[in-house]
Amino acid sequence: MKYFKTTLLVILLIMGTASLVAQDKNNTWLIGIGTNAIDFYPTNANLNGHGRWFDEFVNTKDHYNILASVSKLTIGKYLTDGFSIEGAASLNRISKVGDNSESNMSYVSLDGAVKYDLNEAFGETSWFDPYATIGGGYTWMDDFGIGTFNGGVGFNVWFNEKFGLNIESKYKHTFESNIVQHFQHSLGFVLKFGGNDRDGDTIYDKYDACPDVFGLVEYNGCPDADGDGVIDSKDDCPSVAGLEELNGCPDTDGDGITDKDDACPNNKGTKANNGCPDTDGDGVVDKDDACPNVSGPSLNKGCPWPDTDGDGVLDKDDKCINEVGPASNNGCPKITETEVAKLEELFKTVYFDTGKTTFKSETISKLDEAARIMVKYSTEKFTISGHTDSVGSKSRNQELSDSRAQAVKNYLITKGVSSGNLTAKGYGEEMPIASNNTVKGRAQNRRVDVKLID
Template sequence: MKQFKLILMAFILIVGISNLNAQDKNNTIAIGIGTNAVDFYPTNAGLPGHGTWFSEYFNIGDHYNIIPAISKITVNKYLADGFSIEAAGSLNKISKVGDNSVSDLAYYGLDGAVKYDLNGVIGETSFIDPYASIGGGYTWMDSYGTGTFNGGIGINFWFSENIGMNLESKYKHAFESAIVQHFQHSLGIVIKFGGNDKDGDGVYDDYDACPEVFGLSEYNGCPDSDNDGIIDSKDDCPNVAGVAALNGCPDTDGDGIADKDDACPNEKGTKANSGCPDTDGDGVVDKNDACPQVAGPADNKGCPWPDTDGDGVLDKDDECMNVAGPASNKGCPEITIIEVAKLEELFKTVYFDTGKSTFKKETYVKLDEAAGIMSKFRTAKFTIGGHTDSVGSDARNLELSESRANAVKDYLVSKGVPSSNLEAKGYGENSPIATNMNKAGRAENRRVEVKLVN
């Protein structure tokens, strides 16, 4: 009983220390102390004074060799994926080898093992931690020594995150006959420590929600760079203090839109306008609105379109914004049959120098008048046709008629008639309006005509 009292006292002392300096469950070093019992009986079937395998396995009083002291020390190092390595030293006094009594023989063991946490197979438990081990060592008994092959199972019962009780049973197969096969059982206290803290913030990795970044214990090891109470990993603006409702971002104008998403962070606005105000509600935010108090379209910078000539067609759609005209004609006045007839008369008095495309002097006044009429009707389009008599070759007459038609067009354009409204075409001698058999008829055939296209 004395050895159990010592173990109990050690356990109470260690628990007291652990409460002052609690360690993390991810600690990678474990030290165990306790007592051990050596049993030769159930492992040597056929030898005198021994039973069959595992017979009287729990017969403590008749077969176990126990000394009333701390007689076993272990050191464990966690590796990865449930694997750890262990070094163990133990001592004992042997007075029973099966049913045979011997004078107290000194027993020493130095062992190493690889251990595997069976929670990886059966599933995690809250405080029970079973394991299996395999390894080898060297055992001395009195003046004899031998190497051993060891295999065992054990279980840790955790009273806290780093303090527990260990119970283990290990079979040791000896390679020299002077020391026969035996079981070594142990009971003791195990303490875990040496936890990982990669970022050095005092919060061990297993508890650290941000194990790679230095942080604060009140935030489970995560940083809060702007001290707004929101950890950086959940803070959309980690370097500027903000509010939780906006994931840690500030809202200077209080419109419920974070400054980083607010195109007008110092003026209250709406989400639909990216945080900017639109006083006149025309869809153009005030900062881009040339008329913020009066609604207008975006393509006129938020201002209403003018109608300079008052014809009901807005200037933006009015091709003649200074002259009234119907919407059907894009705001331009429509040419009448009277003006068309006038143009036809004027063009009858267009005369050219003989065999040339230059005008006679009296023609200019007539063309100026025609240009004045055409310029008033910006949407009216005309065809200017040049004609000749039959004197000369067909090719020469066609070339001359085209040259004269283009001369008229060029002159009208120089007086302000849009070039796009005019088309010049030569017909040569192919469209006579009189006979080419006499002088008077040929004079009528030498002409320039204008026709309204639309």
């Protein structure tokens, strides 16, 4: 009785652990049914009619006790890191104890065990799943019973994600002599279940990129409401089919500008004119141009008007009356490609201290030179983008990159650049220009870039 109580306590402690461990893999429950064989022969060399360890280990004809029916039931629960717990009940009829014959004694056992998936040590395999097991239980033969300490090995052969074949050999060591040590072999089928699918789209949460929203298999469980091949979370126009290169938005006239941003969605135009055409290139789009085929100033509805420098901007509106410049720049010259390139090179040398918005000392002179160019072209507008290395969390890096871009903008303003000509935005760690695995690379990634806004 004391061994029964001890064994029962061990099993209850093992089973109780299951309620304390949250699921962390799909199909965490397992049930199995099968048949079992009891062999007393190769474990009791000191007893008459028995052999030494593992003698005639697979002599099924002479030593195995097999009940030709479903005689074993198993239920298991996955824990974590390859470990699971298992409870098993089995029955048999004993007619052979070694080379000795018996009068068909009944055999009943209840066992609990901890199992370890050997794939955790050997490397994952898709269909072959070996394991080791250790535990204890209680065994009855006719009207007497005894506690056992059990250890064994086995494997599952999976036919698909849930259903497979199980083969196991387990040694049972008894604590008293009325039931001698023995092996229990089993063969059966196992079924895994319990996978989570919160959104009901048949894709388990583990593999679902959008586990809380019903989606499609081809998009890893994410939805695409308009069927344009761009999932809703990345689609700027989720209700209207569009183009992948335009983030899921349509472009009816094919000018590369989405309809929602296109002032002339049915007429091919340019980005500078918000998607509208300007046939005569006078800065007045055709729909507003009274002379669409002849260049003229906008104040005269696109028709010719006095213009000293002939740049298409009326003298009264031309802030650089003797210098040719586009209407979009109030008649003043645009910054040259050479100087734009110079600005981009200067900004490549703007570096930050790790985790901070402070500049490294060598970057100050670069920012000063960049400010002088921007002040010279007072009508040009620029966008400043901030970037970080990968040290720290993504949310922290996003916040840091925003702050760094704003720090550069604020510094340029102190040097005379108009705040209205500058915009600043951070992109976190998403756009590295060097490896984040080296100190030098991370320093290069802590940077800002500048682009001219056309």
